[in-house]
Amino acid sequence: MRKKKASSVALKILMAGTGILLVLFLFAHMAGNLKIFVGAAAFDHYGHWLRDLGAPLLPRTGFLWLQRAGLTVAVLAHIFAAVVLARRARAARPVRYAHRPKVQGSYAARTMRWGGVIILLFVVFHILDLTTGTVNPIGDREHPFANVVAGFAPSRWYVTLFYVLSIVAVGFHLRHGIFSALRTLGQQSPRGERRAQAVALVLSVVLVAGYLSVPFAVLTGLVK
Numbered sequence: 001m002r003k004k005k006a007s008s009v010a011l012k013i014l015m016a017g018t019g020i021l022l023v024l025f026l027f028a029h030m031a032g033n034l035k036i037f038v039g040a041a042a043f044d045h046y047g048h049w050l051r052d053l054g055a056p057l058l059p060r061t062g063f064l065w066l067q068r069a070g071l072t073v074a075v076l077a078h079i080f081a082a083v084v085l086a087r088r089a090r091a092a093r094p095v096r097y098a099h100r101p102k103v104q105g106s107y108a109a110r111t112m113r114w115g116g117v118i119i120l121l122f123v124v125f126h127i128l129d130l131t132t133g134t135v136n137p138i139g140d141r142e143h144p145f146a147n148v149v150a151g152f153a154p155s156r157w158y159v160t161l162f163y164v165l166s167i168v169a170v171g172f173h174l175r176h177g178i179f180s181a182l183r184t185l186g187q188q189s190p191r192g193e194r195r196a197q198a199v200a201l202v203l204s205v206v207l208v209a210g211y212l213s214v215p216f217a218v219l220t221g222l223v224k
């Protein structure tokens with residue numbers, strides 16, 4: 001018997017659903033990060049609260065681990081659906097056009113792929129920087145404010161540059177991703193598509209601005 005394949009529509013819904021979960025995390029994380037403008041005590045308190053969330057029903061850091069498991073599953077499913085859909089799209093286009101510039105038509109797909117890889121590398125570095133503290137000059141789990149300020153110190157401009165480039169990559173990825181998710185989930189009329197484009201642009205710009213504000217605030221001495 002032939003092995004049953006997941007339909008492309010199901011894979012697209014999986015991509016859209018996991019993408020939306022990741023965007024929700026990004027908004028929650030950005031809101032938490034903006035607490036840095038309230039002050040060191042507020043930011044550290046928020047960090048501790050994250051670990052205590054769900055207690056006493058859950059053990060300490062229980063919620064954090066559930067969130068980590070959920071994010072890992074969502075990222076893996078998102079990548080799995082992306083790879084299978086990209087392979088199917090390639091298989092459906094039997095012969096390459098002889099005289100067409102390579103990037104035409106597939107520009108969004110290319111930036112999505114490399115954007116995704118950059119984001120993945122960024123997340124690995126970011127966890128080593130601000131969660132485990134391995135590559136952070138302070139790396140004190142109890143004091144996330146101090147870690148952030150030390151991490152974006154002017155002398156570590158190359159780290160800040162990497163963050164900025166990665167966050168811009170997140171922005172591009174989201175602009176196309178949110179639009180695609182909205183289209184998958186039903187905004188298919190021309191008016192709906194225009195609205196989906198606008199929503200995707202606004203949400204991406206808000207996220208990029210929110211995330212970038214933290215390293216820039218440290219760099220300019222507004223947060224110290």
Ligand code: HEM
Pocket residue numbers: 029033047048050064068119123126127130131144148163167170211212214215
């Ligand atoms: C400049 C922007 C950012 C700042 C200042 C920042 C700050 C932080 C801090 C302080 C933590 C550790 C929280 C703690 O353990 O108390 C953290 C964890 C994390 N951040 Fe960010 N973050 C930024 C951008 C991002 C972006 C763009 C992503 C995703 C693409 C991201 C994903 C994560 C993840 C997955 C964790 C691990 C959460 C865990 O411990 O399970 N962050 N971030």
